Amino acid sequence: MSAIRLLVLGAVRMHGRAHGYQVRNDLEYWGAHEWSNAKPGSIYHALKQMAKQGLLLAHETAPSTAGGPPRTEYEVTDEGLDEYRTLLRDAVRSYDRNLDVLSAAVGFIVDLPREEAVALLKERIEGIREWRDAVTEYYTPAEGPESLGHIGEIMNLWVHSADSGAEWTRGLVARIEGGAYTFAGEGEPFVGVLAEGVENPYATGVPDPGDLD
Numbered sequence: 001m002s003a004i005r006l007l008v009l010g011a012v013r014m015h016g017r018a019h020g021y022q023v024r025n026d027l028e029y030w031g032a033h034e035w036s037n038a039k040p041g042s043i044y045h046a047l048k049q050m051a052k053q054g055l056l057l058a059h060e061t062a063p064s065t066a067g068g069p070p071r072t073e074y075e076v077t078d079e080g081l082d083e084y085r086t087l088l089r090d091a092v093r094s095y096d097r098n099l100d101v102l103s104a105a106v107g108f109i110v111d112l113p114r115e116e117a118v119a120l121l122k123e124r125i126e127g128i129r130e131w132r133d134a135v136t137e138y139y140t141p142a143e144g145p146e147s148l149g150h151i152g153e154i155m156n157l158w159v160h161s162a163d164s165g166a167e168w169t170r171g172l173v174a175r176i177e178g179g180a181y182t183f184a185g186e187g188e189p190f191v192g193v194l195a196e197g198v199e200n201p202y203a204t205g206v207p208d209p210g211d212l213d
Contacts (some may be wrong), residue, residue, distance in 0.1 A: 002037065002101075003032075003036045003037065003038070003091075003098070003100040003101045003103070003104040004036065004037055004038055004042050004043070004046050005046060005050065005083075005087060006084070006087040006088060006091060006101070006104045006105070006108070007027055007032055007036065007038055007104050007107075008023055008027075008038075008043060008046045008047060008050065009050070009055065009056075009076060009080055009083065009084040009087070010084060010088075010104070010107070010108045010111075011023045011026045011027060011193065012047075012056065012074050012075065012076050013076045013081070013084060013111075014026075014191075014192065014193045015193060016075065017059065017073045017074065017075045018073060018074060019061070019071040019072060019073045019074070020043065020044050020047050020071070020072065020074070020210055020211070021071070021210075021211045021212075022193075022194075023043055023047065023074075024040055024043050024044075024208075024210075024211070025194055025200050025203060026192075026193045026194060027043060028200060028203050028204055029193075029194055029200050029203075030107060030192070032100075032103075032104070033204060035099070035100055035103055036100035036103065036104065037100065040206070040208035040210055040211070041208065041210070043210070044208070044210030047072075047074055050080065051074065054077060054079050054080070055076070055077060055079055055080035055083050056074040056075065056076060056077065056080055057074065057075045057076075057077050058072050058073070058074055059072065059073045059074070059075065060072060061073050071212075085111075088105055088108050088109075088111065088112065089112070089116075089120060091104060091105035092105045092109060092112070092117065092120040092121060092124065093120040093121075093123040093124050093127070094124065094127070095124050095125075095127035095128045095131060095162075095165065096127070096131070106172075107192070110181050110182060110183050110184065110189060110190065111184055111189075112183065112184055113183055113184050113185055114176060114183040114184075114186065117176060117183060118173055118176055118177060121169055121172060121173050121176075122173060124169050125166055125169050125170060125173070128162050128165055128166045128169070129166065131162060132159060132162045132163070132166075135155065135158065135159065135162075136159060139155045
């Protein structure tokens with residue numbers, strides 16, 4: 001699973017309708033270009049590809065009053081909304097995804113009901129536990145990783161990563177169960193996108209041909 005589809009669908013959904021440069025601007029505002037594959041080319045390709053797949057509806061807009069070219073605005077379809085929710089739930093519950101996928105899921109987790117988010121995170125904790133138990137039964141020597149040479153450090157790395165991942169997830173569950181954040185159906189959601197015309201302090205400023213589409 002790639003983080004880019006979840007990120008793009010989620011960004012478009014938050015706006016209702018958005019052109020490609022708005023989506024790029026939002027993802028750079030979130031720093032996604034640093035922790036994921038959300039580079040301009042990937043963003044614009046994902047928008048066009050998902051429009052072809054029926055996940056996004058493309059609207060041709062009129063030229064701007066300032067004389068700029070018309071842009072294509074995208075809107076999430078019902079099929080796209082189903083895909084977004086499927087990707088989000090899978091990314092929250094899965095313990096074996098890349099960190100960029102988990103990061104994207106955390107960014108949109110409040111789109112789920114609170115109880116469902118907690119249940120999915122607990123599935124993630126259980127998956128980590130089962131994986132760790134299976135690994136340590138066979139591959140973790142009691143006398144330490146050195147007994148397997150430097151190769152033993154590979155499994156040592158994975159076990160420590162599992163432990164830290166489980167600890168972080170338990171902390172998030174505790175905060176959510178304690179009432180942190182506003183989840184679906186609970187009131188006005190947190191606004192994490194930039195309004196049209198608002199300067200992005202974290203923009204890379206690197207032009208891309210897709211910026212004008």
